[in-house]
Amino acid sequence: MADRVILHVDQNSFYASVEMLRYPALRDVPCAVAGDPVNRHGIILAKNHIAKNAGVKTAETIWEAKQKCPDLILVPPDYARYLYYSRLARKMYCEYTDRVEPFGIDECWLDLTGCPRDDGLDVAEELRRRVKEELGLTVSIGVSWNKIYAKLGSDLRKPDAVTAITRDNYLDVVYPLPVEDLIYVGRATAHKLRRIGVRTIGQLAALGPTYLRSVFGVVGLNLHAFATGLDETPVAETERENTVKSVGNSLTTHHDLYTEQEIKAVTYMLSESVTSRLRDAGMAARTIQISMRDYQLYNFERQAPLPFPTQLCSEIAPAATELILEHFERGQKIRSLGVRACNLIPISRLKQQSYLAREVKREAMLRLEETIDDLRGRYGGLSVRRGISLVDRTLTEHDIKRENVIHPVGFFGP
Numbered sequence: 001m002a003d004r005v006i007l008h009v010d011q012n013s014f015y016a017s018v019e020m021l022r023y024p025a026l027r028d029v030p031c032a033v034a035g036d037p038v039n040r041h042g043i044i045l046a047k048n049h050i051a052k053n054a055g056v057k058t059a060e061t062i063w064e065a066k067q068k069c070p071d072l073i074l075v076p077p078d079y080a081r082y083l084y085y086s087r088l089a090r091k092m093y094c095e096y097t098d099r100v101e102p103f104g105i106d107e108c109w110l111d112l113t114g115c116p117r118d119d120g121l122d123v124a125e126e127l128r129r130r131v132k133e134e135l136g137l138t139v140s141i142g143v144s145w146n147k148i149y150a151k152l153g154s155d156l157r158k159p160d161a162v163t164a165i166t167r168d169n170y171l172d173v174v175y176p177l178p179v180e181d182l183i184y185v186g187r188a189t190a191h192k193l194r195r196i197g198v199r200t201i202g203q204l205a206a207l208g209p210t211y212l213r214s215v216f217g218v219v220g221l222n223l224h225a226f227a228t229g230l231d232e233t234p235v236a237e238t239e240r241e242n243t244v245k246s247v248g249n250s251l252t253t254h255h256d257l258y259t260e261q262e263i264k265a266v267t268y269m270l271s272e273s274v275t276s277r278l279r280d281a282g283m284a285a286r287t288i289q290i291s292m293r294d295y296q297l298y299n300f301e302r303q304a305p306l307p308f309p310t311q312l313c314s315e316i317a318p319a320a321t322e323l324i325l326e327h328f329e330r331g332q333k334i335r336s337l338g339v340r341a342c343n344l345i346p347i348s349r350l351k352q353q354s355y356l357a358r359e360v361k362r363e364a365m366l367r368l369e370e371t372i373d374d375l376r377g378r379y380g381g382l383s384v385r386r387g388i389s390l391v392d393r394t395l396t397e398h399d400i401k402r403e404n405v406i407h408p409v410g411f412f413g414p
């Protein structure tokens, strides 16, 4: 059987690169993304190359990093934004194959075997260029016939590089590398291997499966397969997220909610987040569910069918609001609200073009909401806001206040 064609794509210094894209001035100074020190997550999550050259390492404490690099600029992580760029990259990979297996937020394996374009090097070079041009980020890509070597290849040269590990060069390229460079060989295994005199991947390969099995059990067989390129683990099919059963968001507000207007503002905000996630997952909801908790911590839940399967905030928010207000009694103090989209169906199973005026209008609304997703992904969650969210900013900025507003774009109804 012919060899598989597998790519491993790794986005370089991912968090730091996304921050430099947002704040270009960071390109000229040592900078790192680091968890909030007051929340005791004071470690370096990613750094740019200037910080790296100064000796700053991922996973060390801010204190250690500052010792080596006193001028280090620290940026708090913005996971929503990283996720946004991660998805854009994956979307691009999916143009080449339906087998895209994510490994963390910034790495993916792609299996091009049997795809219309299955020249691994050619596609890798194109992806490298496209990610740079279209996203402004860089990737390093490994190309090989198995996942382990592809991953190894993407680590060999970075940033912005493609490395092929082939049947012709792997003995020269892979075998001299330290065993720790193999994915899944952790510190404990490496330590054990060292004790039996194994330092390089080549030395590991030379031990043979029988011996490795006697020392490490079944893990030993895996180690042998990893080292020799015999590993046949498939690249998982892209998760069409139809395993997702429901998408929900809830919020405990800064102060209790008394008025219908306040409830409406929060419900719209929650619905926006829910529907944006639905659109990301390519799903539409057929049922809406709401939950309320009052100040005495009494919980309440209700659901109702939606007239059409939908991923539109302009349909889900009014339905959720109506359902909540139906059960809200004047004088009640609401502490927490939840909106959940249930009974999901992939939109690929819905799409039949319809020219009914109603459908044309819904389609236009979908384009609008997708455009807003895009703006928020680029400029932050508060860049585009519904007028109603201004009823009480302490309520509606609660959940997303960690996001940085860069360019307020404007407001839109209702």
Ligand SMILES: [Mg+2]
Residues within 6 Å of the ligand: 010, 011, 012, 013, 014, 106, 107
């Ligand atoms: Mg990376």
